[in-house]
Amino acid sequence: MKFNRLLQRIKPNSLLARMLLLLLLAIALAQGASSFIWFYQLRQSESEGLNATSRNLALSLASTVTFFESLPSEYRHIVLNQLRKMGGTRFFVSLNREYIKINSIPDSYHKNLVIQTVSDVLHRELNRSTKIDVDFSLPDQLHVLKNDILLQDLPSSWASHSLQIKPLNPPILVTQIELESGEWIYLAALLPAPYMNLDDSLLPKGRVMFITLMTVFLLVFTFILVRRQTRPLRRLAKAASRLTIDLFQAPLVEEGSDEIRKATRAFNTMQSKLKRYIEDREQLFRSISHDLKTPITRLRLRAELLDDDNVIDAFNRDLDELEIMAKGALQTVKDTDIHENLTDINIMSHLKYCIEPYLDKVSVFGETNSPYRGKPLAIKRCIANLIENGIKYGDKIEIYLLDDDNELCLLFVDHGPGIPEAQLSEVFNPYVRLNKAKSGSGLGLGIARNIAHAHGGNICLQNLPQGGLEVKLRLPHIK
Template sequence: MKWRPKTLAGQFLVLMVGSVMLAQVLMLATFMVETDGKIDQYERTYVLGRIAAVYKSSTYMSHEEREQLFENVSNPDIVFGLGLQSRGVPLEQSDEEVLRGLREFLDAPIQIASQPVSLWDIIRFWYQDEEENCFLLLTESLRSSDCPYWEAFVKYDDGSWLSAVGPPSPEAPVLLAPVIFSVFLTIIGITIVVALVTRRLTAPLRELSNSADLVGRGEDIDPLPETGPRELSSVMTAFNTMQERTHRFIQDRTTMLAAISHDLRTPITSLRLRAEFIENEKLQGQVIETLDDMQTMVESFLTFAKQDISEEKLQEFDLVAMLNAIAAETKGMAFTSSVETCLYLGRKVSIRRAISNLVGNAIKYGHEARVRLELDEKRVCITIEDSGDGVPEDRFEEIFTPFTRLDQARSVTEGSVGLGLSIARSIVRKHGGDLIPSNLERGFRISAILPL
């Protein structure tokens, strides 16, 4: 569902507020039905029945007797009067719901005049004083231009009209206005409280998510505060422990590799010195070449291992300017960009190394490197294309494996030990991105995706 919130706080808020709203709506619906029924019963018994009774009682009376009767039976609920003409419209043309049932009681010409209830009348019903309230059944308010009313005219056989004037009975929404207002305030209050509580409860989760993303990018972060509910504090504790162990493991591994590299340099240097005393020049050259290969492999391996604990700080730099600089220094590289500038927050030296590795690999195996930068709202895409023979799709993952070279005929002396793409992917992934390989009709493409 597209409308469903994606955050835990949003889903919890919708669940709580939705549950309360459903309960309140059901309660209001029940009250509406009950109140409407009671109002209908009141109107039928005390309004329609009373008008019919007064009309039937006065049918055979004289003019004076009718006026005396009307004066005696009138009250603030209904005021009766006698007139020579009607000011209303036929009952069938009237919209006054209260008096429609009068036809069931009387078989005589009936006309209706009325002024309906407005929103302002509802407000006055609850908040105005008695002297100003149209619904408090004051006789002076009937047929006032400021108050709602209804007036029924029933014609006698002698041509005169019985006039019955009264205030409209409040509708169910009028009577239930305080309840509806209370429900509205309740929903607002619950929404505010639940929003604050869920935001406070999920704050550690947001911090955990951000910290996990930073750790995944190779950043060193401070331990998370182990606060909040027991379940969340346990997660924070486990994350801090994991981060400490991972950092210690990487430090120990790199220290060990540095020590091995240092220890290997000494015998390699010693062997190189001894090789200088070999009289056979051919043998001497072979030994020195082998020692150079060993030196290259040791240095390359140490460089790859150090990617895991790179201490380079994040900084903002222009990717377009960097790629232009690399193109100026690299023969066989052509660079184009869809934007003039592209500011990016990352490790500048590492990103430059990764791009240089990818470009160098394209030139070495594909004779050229066509580089293009494209930018959208969420990511930067740098594509490097060459004109080589491409890579079998089932070996795409293999090219990123350390010390793997698809062309086994190439030697270490050519400057490749199979770590260029491995180092490049390691750097890009530490920035939250990835390298996507694909084949062209003629050539090979690697797309470096860097999220903004």
């Protein structure tokens, strides 16, 4: 089970998968080339040995045939019976009145080589144009004496010592030579070791097993090595993908090869610089907001000393606008840069909390399949801002949840007038308010989108044909 999960984690385009595939290809090419050379040399060596063995066997067959030919016809059977009683000879020999049909074994390179060599030697040694037939047959299919008698029908003392070797039962070389009209000499013999079985396989089982074991060992060792070397690289990639969400994550441990150590060190340095930049920016905005309060208050006091009420009102309006802008800038920074640790979030609980003040105006459809990993307060603020905007400008909204392995998507559909197409992108800018009659600062959508961006997602707006606005919040699952 653990091995199957490990295999499922090997992605086709990963470095580990490519390394294993490249190694497998290299092993296949190397083993193919070496096996071809080895097989060619082995084939040459075996052919030379088999050829020499076949010539010696053929010379023995020719001597046996010459011996029986030198005997008078009436003595041949007598001598043959005496030889059988004495335990036989190297060959099974019989004198037949008919040609025995042989059930030949399938053709192979070694079989054809033996038959050709034996036939050539017999024709040369016997030095006459007699009919010579050479073939191979399996022991259980070998016909002897007559076409209706099998080898296994004979007494075991006739052929068991010379033709049958159990449990191997190698093929038997059968030679039939016509001595004279109506009389055939029948000789059957086994090839000597190691050519007894006429083994003609491309690769022996032992070599196939050796190649397989060596390939498996190499792949396993390479898998362990590459996986161990790429583990820091995977951690670096994961930390880089989480950087936009969790800038304040712990620095990575510098481990692995020199190249990966250098990349990790550069990443840690970049993260440290980004943290200082964000902290300096926050400090700057807080300082500006704090420092602006004193001159704004001072200007309000001085405005009260003026005699013209119209001028006083104008001063106060400008000061109110300036104060709202300062507070809005600080709010944007605070609401966007939320220093939280990533944790598993129950989106349904967040929704329930956000819609509690508007139960009669919000409907929720669908549910999440699993917890979403992100910053809880930031996600809650993002969802709350979108719900408040939908209620404010669309009176009622429906929320649809779509969740799969890659992405969590929330659709907020309201029943308001929508937004002019030319201003769909402008509403995310700070202080942009399309309906001046409604209260607000014009920061809600911008803050919500910044939070979505910080989680690697986005917010898209779309006017619906039947009226109303669809706000799509897309949050990819962090892996």
